[in-house]
Amino acid sequence: MKYLSLIFTVFLITACSEPQRNNEDKFIGFWVEGGPDYKHTASIANIVEISKQGDNYFINENYVYGNEQTIAMRKLTKSQDLFDGLAYPSKRMFDLENKVTMDDDDDSKIGIFSTFFFRISKEEAEHIKRDVKECEEIEKNRFFIPTAQQEEYKKRAKELAYCRIFW
Template structure:
């Protein structure tokens, strides 16, 4: 009987540690850059909502304002099903009156996450940097659009239409 209970105890400990390991691997899949909407969203949206999720040691961080230059990162906490009925990450949000934004995966391929009620799609760091450059160039065009000579306005309009997340009304 002691031998049987010892085997049962070893199996129980192994199963628990494996589940914790799988949770850790799932949480690591959050790391990276994410953009609101889908692949075609950049041609219809006027706001480039790109977030970066990073990890330092065992701590996760999110930078919600990656594109617009606010380098403030917000600490996140891991949440598991027994605590709050969902697996993922959470962080306090000033925009949601102090409620926590919950970050969860949508689907099985880890390419979509949900933050509060918004869906974000995984993008590469290069794509995130390109969006950042496009937004900066668009802001420059918009800031100077009234000073562009009429002869060059068509060229600037064309360029603005080529840039992601650039909606300038001439």
């Protein structure tokens, strides 16, 4: 009787536990090119958002720059495509597929072609988006900033992520 109740308990715990997520579900979220320190050296904020609606996956390559167009993705399978992951057609690469693969050792790192992206939170992505918008405003108006205030704007531009203004 003890063994029967033990087996029943194991089945009950297994049935009630949260189901394992698919490998593809690990792709969902926001990703920034080059890692955490990249924002201090990069000239553009290359952030992608991967989302899922039903069984379909989508990527938004231009998250930071306001292009809300999402591109449908397809699942890749090792048996069929030699990769596990996702893929989508790239207009920049003459409609060749960009393959999105998870790093074998690190769930916080994906590869899109030969570029690595690191997971960031939605809040971090929104913060970068605000910084880029502020930087664009400074860049657009930099020739009209009075000389007395230029140092203040230069300092602010250096504080902003992905802001490379040449004065």
